[in-house]
Amino acid sequence: MHPDLILAAGVSSPAIADAVASAIRLTTPLLLTALGAVFTERGGVVNIGLEGMMIFGAFWSAWGAYTYGPLAGLAIGAVAGAIMALVHAIVSVTFRVDQIVSGVAINTLAYGLVRVASQALFHSATTSPSVPSLPRIDVPVLDQIPALQPLMANLSPLIVFAFVLVPVSWWVLNRTVFGLRLRSVGENPLAADTLGINVVLMRYSGVLISGLLAGLAGGYLAVEQTSMYVEGMTAGRGFVALAAMIFGNWTPVGAMFASLLFGLADSLSIRVTIPHVPYQFVNSLPYILTIVVLAGAVGHARAPAADGVPYERSGE
Amino acid sequence: MAETPLLTLTGITKRFPGVVANRDINLAIQRGEIHAIVGENGAGKSTLMRIIAGLYQPDEGQIILDGRRIQMRGPRDAARLGIGMVHQHFMLIPRFTVAENIVLGEEHARGGIFSPREAEARIRELAAQYQFELDPTELVENLSVGAQQRVELLKVLYRGASIIILDEPTAVLVPHEVEELFANLQSLRQAGKTIIFISHKLDEVLEIADRITVLRAGRVIGTVPASQATKEQLAEMMVGRPVLFHLEKPPVKLGGPPIGVLEVRDLTVLGAHRREAVSGVSFVVRQCEILGVAGVEGNGQTELVEGIMGLRPVARGKVILLGRDITGRPPSTIRNSGVAFIPEDRQRQGLVLPMSVWENAMLGYHRATEYRRGVFYDLGRIKDRVRSLIRTYDVRTPDINGRVETLSGGNQQKLILAKEMSSSPTAIVASQPTRGLDVGATEFVWQRLLAARAEGLAILLVSADLEEVLALSDRVIVMYRGQIVTEFVPGTLPATTIGEYMLGIRRDTPAPVGGEKA
Numbered sequence: 001m002h003p004d005l006i007l008a009a010g011v012s013s014p015a016i017a018d019a020v021a022s023a024i025r026l027t028t029p030l031l032l033t034a035l036g037a038v039f040t041e042r043g044g045v046v047n048i049g050l051e052g053m054m055i056f057g058a059f060w061s062a063w064g065a066y067t068y069g070p071l072a073g074l075a076i077g078a079v080a081g082a083i084m085a086l087v088h089a090i091v092s093v094t095f096r097v098d099q100i101v102s103g104v105a106i107n108t109l110a111y112g113l114v115r116v117a118s119q120a121l122f123h124s125a126t127t128s129p130s131v132p133s134l135p136r137i138d139v140p141v142l143d144q145i146p147a148l149q150p151l152m153a154n155l156s157p158l159i160v161f162a163f164v165l166v167p168v169s170w171w172v173l174n175r176t177v178f179g180l181r182l183r184s185v186g187e188n189p190l191a192a193d194t195l196g197i198n199v200v201l202m203r204y205s206g207v208l209i210s211g212l213l214a215g216l217a218g219g220y221l222a223v224e225q226t227s228m229y230v231e232g233m234t235a236g237r238g239f240v241a242l243a244a245m246i247f248g249n250w251t252p253v254g255a256m257f258a259s260l261l262f263g264l265a266d267s268l269s270i271r272v273t274i275p276h277v278p279y280q281f282v283n284s285l286p287y288i289l290t291i292v293v294l295a296g297a298v299g300h301a302r303a304p305a306a307d308g309v310p311y312e313r314s315g316e
Numbered sequence: 317m318a319e320t321p322l323l324t325l326t327g328i329t330k331r332f333p334g335v336v337a338n339r340d341i342n343l344a345i346q347r348g349e350i351h352a353i354v355g356e357n358g359a360g361k362s363t364l365m366r367i368i369a370g371l372y373q374p375d376e377g378q379i380i381l382d383g384r385r386i387q388m389r390g391p392r393d394a395a396r397l398g399i400g401m402v403h404q405h406f407m408l409i410p411r412f413t414v415a416e417n418i419v420l421g422e423e424h425a426r427g428g429i430f431s432p433r434e435a436e437a438r439i440r441e442l443a444a445q446y447q448f449e450l451d452p453t454e455l456v457e458n459l460s461v462g463a464q465q466r467v468e469l470l471k472v473l474y475r476g477a478s479i480i481i482l483d484e485p486t487a488v489l490v491p492h493e494v495e496e497l498f499a500n501l502q503s504l505r506q507a508g509k510t511i512i513f514i515s516h517k518l519d520e521v522l523e524i525a526d527r528i529t530v531l532r533a534g535r536v537i538g539t540v541p542a543s544q545a546t547k548e549q550l551a552e553m554m555v556g557r558p559v560l561f562h563l564e565k566p567p568v569k570l571g572g573p574p575i576g577v578l579e580v581r582d583l584t585v586l587g588a589h590r591r592e593a594v595s596g597v598s599f600v601v602r603q604c605e606i607l608g609v610a611g612v613e614g615n616g617q618t619e620l621v622e623g624i625m626g627l628r629p630v631a632r633g634k635v636i637l638l639g640r641d642i643t644g645r646p647p648s649t650i651r652n653s654g655v656a657f658i659p660e661d662r663q664r665q666g667l668v669l670p671m672s673v674w675e676n677a678m679l680g681y682h683r684a685t686e687y688r689r690g691v692f693y694d695l696g697r698i699k700d701r702v703r704s705l706i707r708t709y710d711v712r713t714p715d716i717n718g719r720v721e722t723l724s725g726g727n728q729q730k731l732i733l734a735k736e737m738s739s740s741p742t743a744i745v746a747s748q749p750t751r752g753l754d755v756g757a758t759e760f761v762w763q764r765l766l767a768a769r770a771e772g773l774a775i776l777l778v779s780a781d782l783e784e785v786l787a788l789s790d791r792v793i794v795m796y797r798g799q800i801v802t803e804f805v806p807g808t809l810p811a812t813t814i815g816e817y818m819l820g821i822r823r824d825t826p827a828p829v830g831g832e833k834a
Contacts, residue, residue: 177423177430184409184420191407195421195471196392305410 019267021150024159025225027263029054029217031162033241034248034255035169036213040085041250042173043206044186046099046308049088049106050214051238057081057218059114062229063121065131065222073131074158074219081215082208084110089207093200096310107238115231128229131222134158156224158216165213169252182206186304189311199311214238236287243290249301258293265289320383322347322510323368323479328377330363337363339534341377345479350501350511352521352542355531356554356754357724361514364531365481368512369401370394400472401481404488406464410457415439417456418471442470447503449496462493466500473504480504481512486520487752492612498524516554516754518547530554555756565766565788574602575638577774578624578655578743583633585616585623593619595798596633601743601774606765608789608806609778612818616798617778618660621747624776625657626650637743651680656741658732660748660778662725666732669721673713674702676720677735709734710760726757733764743774750784762788782814796820 033050040047047053061077068076084106092102119125136154143153173179184192185202193199217237222229240262247261248254265286272282321344328341338360345351355361366372368379370388379386381397388394391401408417415436423430424438439452448466456464465485472480482501486494501511501524515521521528522542529539530553537553552558578601587593594616601607609617622628624635626647635643642650651657659665667676678698681687687698702716711730713723720728729749736744746765750758765788769775779785785792786806793803794817801823804814816822 175430175432177425177428180416180420180423180430184412187409187411188407191409192420194391194407196395197421 017147017150019271020264022271023260023264023267024151025156025263026266027259028156028159028162029220029225029237030241030244030259030262031256032158032165032217032220033210033214033238034244034259035162035165035252036210036217037242037245038169038173038248038250038252038255039182039213040206040210041245041307042186042304043182043203044189044304044306044309044311045089045092045203045207046103047085047088047207047210048100048103048239048242049084049110050103050210050242051234051236052103052107052110053081053084053211053214054218054221054234054238055107055114056084056110057215058222058233059118059128059218059229061215061219062128062131062222063117065133066129070132070134070223073223074134074216077219077222078212078216081213081218082211085207085211085214086204088211089204092310093203093207096312099308099310118229118231122229126231128222130228133224133227156220158220158224162220163256166252166256173252178205183304185311186306189306189309193311193313203311214241217241240286240290243294246301246303247293250303261293262286262289319346321345322382324378324380325364325368326378326380328364328367328374328379330360330367330372330374332363336534338367338374341531341534341536343529343536343539345510345512346527347510348505348508349526350505350513350524352513352515352525352528353531354514354516354518354521354528354550354554356516356756357726359531359554360534361531362483363534365401365483365512365514368394368479369399369481371401395475395477398476398478399481400475400477400479402465402468402472402483402485404483404485406468408456408464408467410455412456413452414450414454414456414459414467414470415452417467418442418452418474422475439470439474442474446470446473446500446507448500460493461488462496465489465493465497469500469504473509478508479510479512481514483514484516485513486515486517494520518550518755521550522547532556551755554754566770574604576600576602577638578745578776579634579636580620580624581634581636583620583623583635584631585619585628586631587616587619592631593798594623597795597798597800598633599793599800599803601776603742603772603774604769605791606769606775606777606789608785608792609776609795610782610785610792610814610818611780611795613780615795617747617780617795619798620795621660621745621776621778624650624745625655648680651739654739654742656736656739656744658729658736658744658746658749660751662728662732663721667720667728670719673706673711673716673718673720673723673731674699676731677702677705677716680735681739705734705738706731709737709764724757726753726760729753729757729761733761737764737768741773743776744768745776745778747778748780749777750779750781782811782818786814794818796823 033054037047037050057077057080060080061073064076065073088102088106091097092099115125118128122128134157137157138154139152142148173183181192181197182202182205184197185199189199218234221233226233241259244258244262245255247258269283269285273279274282323345325341325343328338329336330338341364353361353364363372367374370391370393386397415432418439419435425431436452443450443452448470450463450466450470456467485497489497504511513525522545525542527539527541528545528550530537530550532554581598583594583597584592585594597620599607611617619628623630626645630644634641637653637655640653642653663669668679687694699716706713706716709730711727711734713727720731723731749765750761753761765775777785777788789806791803791805793800794814796818797820802817813822
C-alpha cells in the first residue's frame with residue numbers, strides 16, 4: 001500500500017475493524033442483489049433491470065417504513081422489487097422480448113415512477129422524510145472483544161440475513177428439486193420442457209426471486225443505511241451486483257466474495273483520501289474495479305448455457 | 317409372428333401446410349422386436365415417429381396399443397403409455413451429471429429435497445440392470461457421443477418405457493460406438509423391450525433389425541423380415557429405382573506422367589490445447605486421382621483439412637498447389653487459387669443457414685466483379701446464374717429466395733457442391749462429403765466426385781466411412797494420432813488389416829508417402 005494512503009487511513013486496529021465493518025455494510029446491498037441475480041440467471045434470464053428494482057425497493061420501503069414501520073417497509077420494498085421483476089418476466093419470458101431491452105426499460109421506468117410517486121406522497125421528487133430503522137443487533141460474546149466490536153455490535157439484522165442467505169441459496173440451487181429444475185431451464189430449456197418441466201414457471205420464479213432480493217437491497221439502502229430515501233442512492237449498485245454475480249461465476253459463494261471485494265473498494269473510496277489526488281478518482285474506484293474485474297475475469301467464468309436466450313416452444 | 321402386435325397403426329395420415337408427410341400408413345410392431353423404419357430424407361420417417369411418440373397428432377387414422385385405441389396429446393401422454401423416444405439431437409444438459417440428466421423432472425424427492433447421491437445410486441442400479449457402461453456422477457459434457465446416447469436411452473428407460481423409438485441413432489456415432497449401441501439394443505430386447513429404429517444406413521439395419529419397413533414419399537412401400545432382405549432390394553424400395561452400390565471407377569488415361577497437384581510436405585498442425593493434431597504429414601494428390609484419408613475420427617483429419625484450407629495455423633511444413641506455396645494463406649486466397657472445399661459440417665461451415673439459397677450460392681464469389689453493376693450487386697444476373705447452378709446440381713428447392721435451413725441435408729450438400737465446383741477448381745478437399753445423406757444424395761455426390769476425377773482434378777477425400785473411402789479412392793492413407801501409418805491401393809488389403817492400422821495396432825515405418833519428394 002502506498003505510504004500516504006496508510007497515513008491517511010490511520011493504521012490503528014480499531015480503525016481497520018471499522019473499515020472492514022463499513023465494507024461489510026456496503027457489501028450487504030450488493031450481496032442481496034447479486035444473490036438474486038444468481039437465481040434469475042441460473043434460470044436463464046438476464047436481469048439488467050436490477051438497478052431499477054433496487055430503486056423501486058428503496059423508495060417503497062422508505063414509504064412503507066414511514067407509514068407502517070421498518071419491518072413492513074422492508075417487506076413492501078421487496079414486494080415492490082418483485083412487481084418490477086414481474087414486469088420483466090412478462091415482457092421477456094412470456095413475450096420473449098430481448099432481455100437486455102426489457103431490463104433497460106425497467107430501469108428507466110422505475111426511475112420515472114419513483115419520481116412521480118415521491119412527488120405525490122412526500123411532496124418532493126427526490127427525497128423522503130427521515131424513516132425509522134430496524135433495531136440494531138449485537139452478536140453475543142464476540143461483541144465483547146474490543147478489536148471486533150465494530151464488526152459484531154450494532155448491526156442491521158439485514159446484514160446477518162444477507163450472509164445467512166449465501167449457504168441457503170447454495171442449498172436451494174443444489175439440493176432441492178426446485179433448484180435442479182431452475183438450473184435445467186437455464187441450461188437447456190428445450191430438454192427441460194420435453195421432461196415435463198414448466199419452463200415459464202421456473203423462469204418466472206427465478207426473475208421474481210431476483211426482484212424480491214433487489215427490492216430488499218434497495219430497502220436496506222433507504223431504511224437501514226440512510227434512514228431516508230434519496231434519489232440516486234442506488235448509484236449503479238444494481239449493475240455492480242450483476243458484475244459481482246458474474247465475477248462470482250454464477251454461484252452464491254462466488255457472488256459473496258465478489259460482493260465483498262466491491263464493498264471493500266466502496267468503503268475505501270469514501271474513507272481514503274490520497275494527497276494530491278482529486279477525490280473523484282478515489283470515488284470512482286469501485287466502478288473502475290468493476291470494469292477491470294469483468295474484463296479480466298470473465299474469460300474464466302461460464303454463464304448458464306441458455307442465459308439470456310428466450311425460450312420458444314417450436315410447436316406445430 | 318402370429319401373435320397380436322403390440323402397436324398397430326392404421327390409415328395414419330399427417331398433413332403439413334403444402335405437404336402430406338404421411339399418407340395412409342399401416343404398420344404393425346410386434347412385442348419384443350427391433351423394427352427398423354428406413355427411407356430417404358423426407359420420406360416421412362421422423363413425422364411418423366413423432367406421431368407414435370405423441371409429439372404430433374395424426375389427421376386421420378388410429379393408433380392401437382395392446383388392443384386399445386389410444387390418443388396422445390403430448391410426449392407426457394406417450395411416456396405414461398410406455399413410449400419413449402431418443403431424438404437424433406440429444407436433449408441433454410452438458411453441465412449436469414448423468415444422474416441429474418436422467419432424473420430431471422421425475423426426481424422422486426421427498427419434500428422437494430434433492431439428494432444427488434440417492435439419484436446416482438438409483439441410476440447406477442438402472443444402468444447395471446441393462447449392462448450399460450456409465451458413471452452416473454460424471455458430467456455429461458465429459459462424455460463421448462456414444463455415452464451421451466446411453467444417457468438418453470436411460471432417460472427413456474427410467475421413465476418406464478417399453479417401446480423405445482430411436483431416431484437415426486447411428487448418424488452421430490463412430491464405428492465402434494455403433495457396435496456398443498447395438499449390444500445395448502440387444503440387451504434391451506432380451507429384457508423384453510420393443511425397439512423402433514429409424515435409419516437410412518442399410519447395412520446397419522440389416523445387422524440389427526428383426527423386421528424392416530420401408531417408407532417412400534410418405535407411404536409404406538413394404539415390410540420385410542431382415543433375414544430375407546438384401547441391401548439392393550431395400551435400396552430399390554427406398555429410392556424407387558435400382559441403386560448402384562458398386563461404382564464404376566474407370567482408370568483415367570493421361571497423356572503424360574501424372575502431375576502432382578496438391579502437395580503436403582511435413583505438415584504439422586496444432587489442435588485443441590495446443591497439442592500436435594497433425595504431426596509431419598506428407599503426401600501428394602495427383603491429377604485424375606482421389607486420395608482417400610481413412611481413420612477413426614479425431615485422429616487429426618479435421619485439423620489436416622483445416623490446415624490445408626488456411627482455417628487453422630500451420631505450425632510447420634508446407635502446402636503446395638501446382639508448385640505454388642499456399643501455406644498459411646488466407647482461406648479466400650487458397651480457394652481463389654483453385655482449391656474447392658467441402659467442409660465436414662455443412663450446416664456450420666458450409667452454409668449460412670438463415671440466409672437464402674441464392675445468397676449462399678454467392679458466398680465466396682461475392683467479390684467477383686462480374687456480378688456487380690457499379691457498387692450494387694446485379695441481382696438479376698446472380699439469380700439467373702444460381703438458377704442454372706441448382707438445375708445442374710439437382711438442388712431441389714421451391715424457391716431460391718427461401719432459407720437454406722429449409723432444405724434437406726442432401727439438397728444442402730448439393731448446393732455446396734454446386735457452389736464449389738462452379739469456380740472450376742483444380743483440386744477438391746472434401747471432408748465427410750456424404751455424412752448424414754441418404755442413399756440417393758450419397759450416390760449423387762459420389763458420381764460428382766468421380767466425374768471431377770475424370771476431368772483431371774486432384775481430390776483429397778477425408779471420410780470416417782471406410783467403405784466410402786475404399787469405393788472412391790485410387791490410393792488410401794490411414795491416419796492414426798496425427799500421423800500417416802500406412803498407404804495402400806484399395807483392394808490390396810483385407811478389411812481387418814485396415815482396421816488394425818486405423819486402431820494403431822499395426823503401423824508401417826513412418827515414412828513420407830506419395831513419392832515425389834522434392
